[in-house]
Amino acid sequence: MTVAINCEETGKKLQDAIAGSVISTGKTDILVDANKLQQVAGFLKNTAGLDFDYLTFVTAVDYLEYMEIVYRLVSLKNNRSLILKTRCYNREDPVIPSVVSLWRAAYYQEREIFDLFGIKFDGHPDMRRLLLWEGFVGHPLRRDYL
Amino acid sequence: MAIRTEPFYLNIGPQHPSTHGVFRLRVMLDGEVVVGLEPIIGYLHRGIEKLAETRTYTQNIPFTDRLDYLSSMTNNLAYCMAVEKVGAIKVPERAEYLRIIFSEIMRISSHMMAVGFFLNDLGAMMTPVLYMWREREKIMDLFEMVCGQRLLYNYMRIGGVSQDLPEAFLPAVKKFLADMPRYIDEYDQLLAQNEILLARSKGVGILPRDMAIAIGASGPVLRASGVKWDIRKMDPYSIYDRFDFEVPTGDCGDCYDRYWVRMLEIRQSVRILEQAIAQIPQKGPVCADVPQFFRPPRGEAYGYVEAPKGNIGFYVVSDGSIAPYRVHIYPPTLINITALQDMVMGWKVADLIIIFGSIDVVLGEIDR
Numbered sequence: 001m002t003v004a005i006n007c008e009e010t011g012k013k014l015q016d017a018i019a020g021s022v023i024s025t026g027k028t029d030i031l032v033d034a035n036k037l038q039q040v041a042g043f044l045k046n047t048a049g050l051d052f053d054y055l056t057f058v059t060a061v062d063y064l065e066y067m068e069i070v071y072r073l074v075s076l077k078n079n080r081s082l083i084l085k086t087r088c089y090n091r092e093d094p095v096i097p098s099v100v101s102l103w104r105a106a107y108y109q110e111r112e113i114f115d116l117f118g119i120k121f122d123g124h125p126d127m128r129r130l131l132l133w134e135g136f137v138g139h140p141l142r143r144d145y146l
Numbered sequence: 147m148a149i150r151t152e153p154f155y156l157n158i159g160p161q162h163p164s165t166h167g168v169f170r171l172r173v174m175l176d177g178e179v180v181v182g183l184e185p186i187i188g189y190l191h192r193g194i195e196k197l198a199e200t201r202t203y204t205q206n207i208p209f210t211d212r213l214d215y216l217s218s219m220t221n222n223l224a225y226c227m228a229v230e231k232v233g234a235i236k237v238p239e240r241a242e243y244l245r246i247i248f249s250e251i252m253r254i255s256s257h258m259m260a261v262g263f264f265l266n267d268l269g270a271m272m273t274p275v276l277y278m279w280r281e282r283e284k285i286m287d288l289f290e291m292v293c294g295q296r297l298l299y300n301y302m303r304i305g306g307v308s309q310d311l312p313e314a315f316l317p318a319v320k321k322f323l324a325d326m327p328r329y330i331d332e333y334d335q336l337l338a339q340n341e342i343l344l345a346r347s348k349g350v351g352i353l354p355r356d357m358a359i360a361i362g363a364s365g366p367v368l369r370a371s372g373v374k375w376d377i378r379k380m381d382p383y384s385i386y387d388r389f390d391f392e393v394p395t396g397d398c399g400d401c402y403d404r405y406w407v408r409m410l411e412i413r414q415s416v417r418i419l420e421q422a423i424a425q426i427p428q429k430g431p432v433c434a435d436v437p438q439f440f441r442p443p444r445g446e447a448y449g450y451v452e453a454p455k456g457n458i459g460f461y462v463v464s465d466g467s468i469a470p471y472r473v474h475i476y477p478p479t480l481i482n483i484t485a486l487q488d489m490v491m492g493w494k495v496a497d498l499i500i501i502f503g504s505i506d507v508v509l510g511e512i513d514r
Binding site for chain 2: 001002053054055057058059061062070072076079083103104105107108109116130131132133141142146
């Protein structure tokens with residue numbers, strides 16, 4: 001079974017390694033500060049015992065107050081999973097650090113989020129719309145679009 | 147005197163010649179050699195994720211059929227599993243068996259299409275496809291028998307399946323399973339050691355193990371690269387832990403491995419089906435008691451299954467109303483083409499077509 005990793009314990013580890021990175025921990029998910037996302041992601045991928053080498057999905061959810069970006073990480077080695085979340089409060093010009101350099105799986109998914117939610121990923125090599133055409137106005141998956 | 151050459155762009159598609167779907171490739175060529183590639187997608191984008199926010203949980207099931215329309219059953223299953231996780235619904239035993247039976251029949255059908263069209267891309271015009279379609283036709287009959295549909299089944303429901311089996315179904319599926327190994331042997335006899343197939347696909351379009359993991363590839367594409375990762379085995383959902391089967395893997399991740407892993411998986415699916423048919427309870431409800439306007443509690447869940455093309459998942463967020471707040475579809479084939487550029491670099495245009503064909507994509511899923 002791909003067991004969800006103990007988030008409380010992992011959250012503590014993260015907090016010790018990168019001060020101020022963890023905002024809260026839930027049962028299966030950890031909410032981290034967007035400014036520290038790159039460091040957190042690197043820590044999760046490269047620390048022995050965690051080894052989150054496989055990124056399944058990246059997506060965003062618009063809660064109007066903020067937009068939440070959700071990452072599901074899997075460690076193929078240890079057969080563990082983790083849901084990592086971060087929030088973006090700026091709706092006008094939202095920017096989140098990209099994780100493409102760590103997991104290439106995010107390449108199209110981050111472009112898709114940019115297309116449909118308008119969140120820019122800082123550090124992505126090719127930040128363009130993916131599904132909709134160039135010149136399309138707006139970001140349809142935002143709750144206030146329609 | 148040296149002849150001056152320069153790279154040029156070739157536009158392949160939007161209508162792919164062998165109609166995998168409306169896919170466009172912008173290829174940079176040096177003579178006949180591929181030196182750059184950019185897939186351009188979105189021609190089939192229907193905004194299913196947005197539409198799903200305005201419909202009830204049950205009304206969204208037919209949309210999932212239209213993602214990867216060659217494996218509708220597993221799409222249905224992944225979505226229903228996600229909603230069941232949010233709503234904490236328990237699925238009746240018989241329904242679990244029916245779900246597995248149809249998922250595995252779907253896998254056989256989808257892999258046969260994949261292999262058939264892969265050979266079509268190789269230049270074996272239509273003959274292998276017709277061989278594969280001979281059996282797929284029987285599979286379609288099985289599906290039609292149980293839900294009246296031949297392509298877009300809309301069979302699974304939240305909490306189970308829409309209807310029980312007709313009486314004639316089990317004998318028909320038993321006959322199909324008895325015949326199937328003979329047909330697979332026939333395909334292998336025709337294809338596995340075929341000289342042209344070997345020459346064209348061995349060592350072509352290699353996806354190395356590390357890259358397969360880095361791009362998050364899944365399904366036969368990941369396993370062909372030598373990673374023994376199958377969700378049915380590693381994270382057994384539904385009742386997969388009750389069946390005995392193996393996870394075939396490839397050696398080096400070339401086109402031939404991707405073809406061969408699929409052929410081996412068909413055999414394993416037959417094995418699972420035989421066990422499921424033997425174990426299925428004779429009677430019992432096929433759907434849990436779920437109200438028509440189902441309101442799951444606030445929360446979120448990720449339901450995922452091993453679909454024929456890879457790991458398809460649905461991330462469902464509920465706000466307690468009759469419609470989901472957000473549905474995210476995680477499409478395996480979009481992820482599997484992430485490394486297409488690296489796989490085709492240095493190969494000829496004709497190889498590009500088979501490398502793309504060996505990944506087995508359906509554009510309904512890539513564009514959603």
